[in-house]
Amino acid sequence: MNRKYELVYVVSPDATDAQVGDLHSQVEQIAQRLGGKIDKTDNWGRRKLAYEIGRHKEGTYVLETIDGGGELMKEIDRRLKVSDLIIRHLIVRIDEDQTKIERTRSKRTDSTRRRRVARGLPPDRQPGEGQRSDMEDDDRFDLPEVER
Amino acid sequence: MNGKRGFGGGGRGKAGAQGGQQGKDGQRRPMFRRRKVCKFCADKIDDINYKDTKLLMPFVPERAKILPRRISGTCAMHQRKLRTAIMRARQLALIPYTAE
Numbered sequence: 493m494n495r496k497y498e499l500v501y502v503v504s505p506d507a508t509d510a511q512v513g514d515l516h517s518q519v520e521q522i523a524q525r526l527g528g529k530i531d532k533t534d535n536w537g538r539r540k541l542a543y544e545i546g547r548h549k550e551g552t553y554v555l556e557t558i559d560g561g562g563e564l565m566k567e568i569d570r571r572l573k574v575s576d577l578i579i580r581h582l583i584v585r586i587d588e589d590q591t592k593i594e595r596t597r598s599k600r601t602d603s604t605r606r607r608r609v610a611r612g613l614p615p616d617r618q619p620g621e622g623q624r625s626d627m628e629d630d631d632r633f634d635l636p637e638v639e640r
Numbered sequence: 641m642n643g644k645r646g647f648g649g650g651g652r653g654k655a656g657a658q659g660g661q662q663g664k665d666g667q668r669r670p671m672f673r674r675r676k677v678c679k680f681c682a683d684k685i686d687d688i689n690y691k692d693t694k695l696l697m698p699f700v701p702e703r704a705k706i707l708p709r710r711i712s713g714t715c716a717m718h719q720r721k722l723r724t725a726i727m728r729a730r731q732l733a734l735i736p737y738t739a740e
Contacts, residue, residue, distance in 0.1 A: 500691075500732055541733035551733070555691070582732050584690075593686045600684065 496531075496590070497558045497565050501572060501581035502551035505538060511577060512552055519556060522568055528560020545579050557586075676713025680722075688721040690728035696735060700726060704736040 499519070503512050512535070520530055536553035545551075558565070565583055572581045605615040680688065688695070699707045699714075699722055706726055709719045729735040 502732060542730075542736040543733055543738075545733060553732075580732055582728060584728065589687075596686050 494559060495561060495585060496587035497560065498584045498586045499556045499558055499565075499568065499581065501554055502541075502545075502579050503554065504548060504577050504579050505550040505552065507552065507577050512554065515575070515577065516554065516556070518571070519558075519568060522571060523558055523560055523564060526560065526564040526567060528558055528564045530556055531559055532557040548579055551579055678713060678715040678718055680718040681715055688718065688725045690725045690732070690734070692725075693729060693734050696722070696726055696729055700735055702739060704739045 501515070503515065507515075516533060523530055532555075534555040536555065538550055538552050541549055541551055558568075569581075569583055572578050608615055608617075679685070685695070690696075699712060701707060706723060709716070712719075714722060726735060730737050
């Protein structure tokens with residue numbers, strides 16, 4: 493149930509700020525009704541579209557991070573499809589990717605530390621050390637293994 | 641196509657094992673070719689995100705087609721992630737599908 497989703501929608505440039513705010517509160521209402529909540533909202537403002545959609549060349553992008561279940565996102569998806577102010581939207585599940593990224597990151601720092609300790613250095617990089625660390629070479633060696 | 645790709649991968653793996661130097665007597669190559677390294681592995685970029693257009697743009701040159709692995713040198717895992725990120729960004733009109 494507690495999954496994390498990211499929702500980005502592109503609002504038509506004809507919409508006023510009030511209308512954009514209205515859409516946001518609509519999404520929030522649906523989320524609340526179905527037992528979810530909005531973690532974060534980020535308005536990217538008006539941006540040029542990479543290609544024309546219908547007759548639009550610009551759009552207002554809004555990003556929402558939502559905590560909730562699949563049913564909730566289904567409902568939001570349905571509502572956004574119906575709305576004619578919204579010209580594009582995308583829903584992506586992010587919690588799995590985030591944990592994966594976290595894991596690789598911690599794994600890497602762990603192995604760096606272990607290697608450094610093995611070489612008799614303090615586990616964290618000292619401020620005086622140069623840009624090219626020995627670790628970079630090691631990673632380049634690992635590369636073919638990843639490909640296989 | 642499958643065989644070709646396997647051959648290329650094997651060749652690169654071997655080059656890595658030999659310390660990155662080609663020019664063994666096996667195949668003669670008069671031109672110096674730099675060994676390609678996956679940008680994401682080298683820079684340790686874990687998160688290939690569709691919102692990060694600055695990161696993605698170098699991989700969609702002029703015609704807005706996705707740059708193939710054999711040219712960019714991206715490793716298989718990261719090319720896969722790059723592809724999904726580019727496809728998502730295209731849906732939101734952050735990156736073009738085509739350019740004439």
